Amino acid sequence: MRGRNPYLAAGEARRPTRPYTITVRHPPGPDSPGDTVIFVDPEHLSNGDHGLVGSVLGQALAAGVEIEHSCGGVLACSTCHVYVTAGGKSCGEASEEEEDMIDGAPAVRSTSRLACQCVPDGSSDIVVDVPAWNRNAVKEGH
Numbered sequence: 487m488r489g490r491n492p493y494l495a496a497g498e499a500r501r502p503t504r505p506y507t508i509t510v511r512h513p514p515g516p517d518s519p520g521d522t523v524i525f526v527d528p529e530h531l532s533n534g535d536h537g538l539v540g541s542v543l544g545q546a547l548a549a550g551v552e553i554e555h556s557c558g559g560v561l562a563c564s565t566c567h568v569y570v571t572a573g574g575k576s577c578g579e580a581s582e583e584e585e586d587m588i589d590g591a592p593a594v595r596s597t598s599r600l601a602c603q604c605v606p607d608g609s610s611d612i613v614v615d616v617p618a619w620n621r622n623a624v625k626e627g628h
């Protein structure tokens with residue numbers, strides 16, 4: 487599934503104005519891709535065909551870094567659940583719709599965000615941890 491949730495207003499997220507990095511940390515394991523640092527150029531934001539333009543998911547997919555995204559980034563699942571463990575303030579507040587969807591995810595923490603909806607403003611580098619259950623979902627082909 488691709489596209490945008492028609493029930494959400496467009497253009498709500500702030501866009502970055504300076505380059506920054508997203509470090510994606512996958513949980514350890516035999517098939518783990520490990521840690522990847524993505525350099526984000528605000529002049530070339532992407533949604534990787536999934537999620538909001540400039541979102542963590544979009545930037546990751548555009549860089550070839552996989553994060554599960556069963557609904558295609560239209561805020562209809564919680565498989566893109568990640569923990570923003572550094573630089574979370576640059577991501578702004580989650581929308582009510584995002585928070586409602588996160589509530590349905592396993593192992594929710596105060597740092598939980600949906601990667602397809604989380605658009606950093608570039609005021610700091612960020613680090614996101616992919617939950618272990620998310621990696622398992624990818625491995626099983628869901």
Ligand code: FES
Nearest residue numbers: 555557559566602
């Ligand atoms: S991919 Fe479904 S909510 Fe992000």
